[in-house]
Amino acid sequence: MASQSRRSRGDYSASYRNFSCPQPACSTQEEYLVHHHRPTRPSRFSLYSWLVLCSLALLLVPATLTSASSHSGDLCEKDLDSNEPVCTAKSTMSGDGERERTFIMIKPDGVQRGLVGEIVKRFEQKGFKLVAMKFTWASESLLKQHYADLSSKPFFPGLVKYMSSGPLVPMVWEGLNVVKTGRQMLGETNPAQSLPGTIRGDYCIEVGRNICHGSDAVDSAKKEIALWFKPEELIKWKSVEDPWLYE
Ligand code: IDP
Numbered sequence: 564m565a566s567q568s569r570r571s572r573g574d575y576s577a578s579y580r581n582f583s584c585p586q587p588a589c590s591t592q593e594e595y596l597v598h599h600h601r602p603t604r605p606s607r608f609s610l611y612s613w614l615v616l617c618s619l620a621l622l623l624v625p626a627t628l629t630s631a632s633s634h635s636g637d638l639c640e641k642d643l644d645s646n647e648p649v650c651t652a653k654s655t656m657s658g659d660g661e662r663e664r665t666f667i668m669i670k671p672d673g674v675q676r677g678l679v680g681e682i683v684k685r686f687e688q689k690g691f692k693l694v695a696m697k698f699t700w701a702s703e704s705l706l707k708q709h710y711a712d713l714s715s716k717p718f719f720p721g722l723v724k725y726m727s728s729g730p731l732v733p734m735v736w737e738g739l740n741v742v743k744t745g746r747q748m749l750g751e752t753n754p755a756q757s758l759p760g761t762i763r764g765d766y767c768i769e770v771g772r773n774i775c776h777g778s779d780a781v782d783s784a785k786k787e788i789a790l791w792f793k794p795e796e797l798i799k800w801k802s803v804e805d806p807w808l809y810e
């Protein structure tokens with residue numbers, strides 16, 4: 564009876580005959596679908612949408628990969644065999660060649676006093692780019708090499724003992740005039756003569772506990788970077804901040 568009245572009221576296909584309509588007014592396939600929320604086949608619209616989306620994805624993915632590997636020539640990729648990053652091209656500044664780099668190291672007192680984050684933050688917020696960083700407990704022999712030019716100074720043995728008394732954070736930072744600016748950010752060797760606003764001026768008191776090291780010239784920076792880092796530990800990468808830092 565019910566099925567008869569349904570058929571008399573609407574043009575049902577066979578697949579709908581076995582379903583009961585919850586509403587007496589449900590007399591067409593459209594009404595049936597509204598009540599049951601169960602389309603029997605994907606609509607033409609969704610089929611076309613999927614086709615268009617898949618085609619777009621096929622076109623865009625290879626294009627993105629190509630541009631990521633070639634744009635600016637300074638992105639690192641993973642080597643498929645060794646799974647190591649391979650960076651072939653130079654990091655550039657407005658296409659002007661390689662940027663200056665400096666060696667900055669947080670000394671054992673900086674680490675013990677929980678100032679690693681603060682010192683890193685200052686270089687990051689200035690806009691310099693981190694190129695390498697490690698957390699290490701250096702040997703006396705490495706520290707003697709690092710401070711070789713001070714070996715005749717009376718404070719040299721105490722300096723080596725202090726520097727080998729705990730872990731350190733050696734880093735390489737990159738940017739325009741980073742060597743000179745880095746020294747200015749550190750302040751004077753003696754914290755007592757360092758202006759407030761500098762790292763040594765803000766966070767330490769005595770010359771023998773001055774929490775951080777910074778290269779004093781481009782040449783010494785190159786030597787110190789080579790002493791503390793292997794070439795492959797220096798990461799060449801492009802920061803998204805670049806166009807907002809450099810003209
Ligand atoms: P810098 O670290 O500002 O480049 P340098 O003259 O190269 O200063 O000295 C290296 C480090 O030796 C200093 O950062 C400091 O830790 C230590 N130092 C320098 N002068 C003295 C001193 O008179 N007494 C104790 N330690 C000193």
Ligand code: MG
Binds near residue numbers: 777779
């Ligand atoms: Mg020095």
